[in-house]
Amino acid sequence: MGKEVKLMKGNEAIAHAAILYGVDGYFGYPITPQSEVLETLEALMPWETTGMVVLQAESEVAAINMVYGGAATGKAVMTSSSSPGVSLKQEGISYIAACELPALIVNVMRGGPGLGTIHPSQADYFQAVKGGGHGDYHLIVLSPKSVQEMADFVGLGFDLAFKYRTPAMILADGVVGQMMEKVVLPEQRKRRTDAEIAEQCPWAATGNKRGRKPNVVTSLEMDSPKMELNNIRFQETYRRIAENEVRYEEYMTEDADYLMVAFGSVARICQKAIEDARAQGIKVGLLRPITLWPFPTKPLEALSKRVKGVLVVELNAGQMIEDVKLAMGNQIPIKHFGRMGGIVPNPSEVLEALKRDFID
Amino acid sequence: MKPENQVAARPRLLNERNMHYCPGCSHGVVHRLVAEVIDEMGLADDTIGVAPVGCAVFAYNYIDVDWIEAAPGRAPAVATATKRLNPSRLVFTYQGDGDLSAIGTAETIHAANRGENITIIFINNGIYGMTGGQMAPTTLEGMKTSTTPYGRRPDLNGFPMKISNILAMLEGTCYVTRQAVHTPASVRKTKAAIRKAFENSMAGKGTSVVEVVSTCSSGWKMTPVAANKWMEENMIPYYPLGDLKNE
Numbered sequence A: 001m002g003k004e005v006k007l008m009k010g011n012e013a014i015a016h017a018a019i020l021y022g023v024d025g026y027f028g029y030p031i032t033p034q035s036e037v038l039e040t041l042e043a044l045m046p047w048e049t050t051g052m053v054v055l056q057a058e059s060e061v062a063a064i065n066m067v068y069g070g071a072a073t074g075k076a077v078m079t080s081s082s083s084p085g086v087s088l089k090q091e092g093i094s095y096i097a098a099c100e101l102p103a104l105i106v107n108v109m110r111g112g113p114g115l116g117t118i119h120p121s122q123a124d125y126f127q128a129v130k131g132g133g134h135g136d137y138h139l140i141v142l143s144p145k146s147v148q149e150m151a152d153f154v155g156l157g158f159d160l161a162f163k164y165r166t167p168a169m170i171l172a173d174g175v176v177g178q179m180m181e182k183v184v185l186p187e188q189r190k191r192r193t194d195a196e197i198a199e200q201c202p203w204a205a206t207g208n209k210r211g212r213k214p215n216v217v218t219s220l221e222m223d224s225p226k227m228e229l230n231n232i233r234f235q236e237t238y239r240r241i242a243e244n245e246v247r248y249e250e251y252m253t254e255d256a257d258y259l260m261v262a263f264g265s266v267a268r269i270c271q272k273a274i275e276d277a278r279a280q281g282i283k284v285g286l287l288r289p290i291t292l293w294p295f296p297t298k299p300l301e302a303l304s305k306r307v308k309g310v311l312v313v314e315l316n317a318g319q320m321i322e323d324v325k326l327a328m329g330n331q332i333p334i335k336h337f338g339r340m341g342g343i344v345p346n347p348s349e350v351l352e353a354l355k356r357d358f359i360d
Numbered sequence B: 001m002k003p004e005n006q007v008a009a010r011p012r013l014l015n016e017r018n019m020h021y022c023p024g025c026s027h028g029v030v031h032r033l034v035a036e037v038i039d040e041m042g043l044a045d046d047t048i049g050v051a052p053v054g055c056a057v058f059a060y061n062y063i064d065v066d067w068i069e070a071a072p073g074r075a076p077a078v079a080t081a082t083k084r085l086n087p088s089r090l091v092f093t094y095q096g097d098g099d100l101s102a103i104g105t106a107e108t109i110h111a112a113n114r115g116e117n118i119t120i121i122f123i124n125n126g127i128y129g130m131t132g133g134q135m136a137p138t139t140l141e142g143m144k145t146s147t148t149p150y151g152r153r154p155d156l157n158g159f160p161m162k163i164s165n166i167l168a169m170l171e172g173t174c175y176v177t178r179q180a181v182h183t184p185a186s187v188r189k190t191k192a193a194i195r196k197a198f199e200n201s202m203a204g205k206g207t208s209v210v211e212v213v214s215t216c217s218s219g220w221k222m223t224p225v226a227a228n229k230w231m232e233e234n235m236i237p238y239y240p241l242g243d244l245k246n247e
Helices: A010-021 A035-044 A060-072 A083-098 A125-129 A147-164 A174-178 A194-200 A224-244 A265-279 A297-303 A320-328 A347-359 B027-040 B055-061 B075-085 B097-103 B105-113 B163-169 B184-203 B224-238
Strands: A006-009 A025-028 A053-056 A077-081 A104-109 A140-142 A168-173 A180-183 A248-251 A258-261 A284-289 A291-293 A309-314 A334-338 B047-051 B066-069 B090-096 B119-124 B173-180 B207-213 B242-246
Touching (some): A006 A010, A010 A147, A025 A060, A060 A077, A060 A083, A060 B066, A125 A168, A125 A291, A140 A147, A147 A168, A265 A284, A265 A309, A265 A347, A284 A297, A309 A347, A334 A347, B027 B055, B055 B066, B055 B090, B075 B105, B090 B097, B097 B119, B163 B242, B173 B184
Parallel strands (some): A025 A077, A077 A104, A140 A168, A258 A309, B047 B066, B090 B119, B119 B207, B173 B207
Antiparallel strands (some): A248 A284, B173 B242
């Protein structure tokens, strides 16, 4: 028998995937366009089945600090929010990174700045890939383009977060959170036992101190030479992540004269634009970063020697284009096409932008 | 000394590190009581403390249990998840008045309102000690601090906040008490209160709050003896000792 195919929203897929992965705790707060994550979890009542804790916090600030408290005890914990709420979470995210704790944060982006709009955006790219809160740190940032990837990246995000002891983020745009698509959900995994957590996370403040010294989870180090050594260790972790965990997808790049670079739902709009371009005899390809951090610098560098021009398409004023330019240098023209404030372009607009910049 | 002649000793869980607290500070006494009660209840290997930001940020250096150091004011949120995900453990926060009743007011009230099975140890000395003696929500009217150099004025700075009274009103709290550690008798009462609070947490009765009206001789710019006297004459009349709620 084949796998069961379901139809659901991206936000709902996150909730289902969290339970199936064996997540220990979810702490959230309502904000459009991601509220279905919390709503779905509350409706599914996983505390009755897997024992997963689900809690609606009093604020985004409280929710991320609950994630911090759970992660500090070695549990697999997560939160989700949308742009204004993720700004509030930055304090806690910085502490989680500083304490070298695994955790998963989901940002279903809406248009900003400020309260902005509830419609889709990618304007939190800088915030996500540059750290976001205070201090020198990075998140592993995964960018899903489909409901299937929303489900898949929950497990991938936790696997990477625990492998490197660092927080991971799913940076989805509102389109991916709200749209309904087919999805095949993963198999149910068991939550880890306390004994497994003690073995896999010897650093965790589990409260079960038998036979070991006290475990203290703290980001405070008043001795600056030691604090610098902590930072050097963080940077070494980021270097290992950058070396091993770059993920990306190429589409029709083999013979491409021009390249589009886009992430999330925009990559799919570009795919359609590319098909239309090829029907008109213009050879265009696409590189879609799946990890926005670490960024696929090397494949872009290689493509910079083969294509005549690059169009970076984003739902913002031009953010990822900075990383594309750092990767591809200044030998070929690199242009940007973006829509802002909750507006999503259609494929013909994208194709027009490409022709305007490179063909006409 | 013969063992039978020894009437007092360092609690087993209070390690040998020299405390950074100023002479006369109440933190050292409360740390000792927390360490004693945890050990006496047989919870030395089953406890997670959540440290605040403030002078007690280094509580984890002195009491040998597992600790999580929270961001300013967030300790009750941290403890909420810690306890829910590890329900068999004793989980307590140890917070000062700036941490608990200013930056962490929302986290404190909502953790208590949910009736999280945690204990909140609340040191109220009416001042921000660690950052150098600034006004706290609990600073008394007329009290001079580095940010109220001419004394706290209600028309400018609002009124001293009795946050334990607010917490006692919430359905989620089972035990809210205000104690002190300035006399041997008050130390014994505070120890009994901490024990009761920890027992409530382990029995799943809801949130327990033990406020300890405390001195900050450095912040108040007084000798320890004068600080104790000032506290008795000024702090305790405004923050009267005793149980606010005991269910």
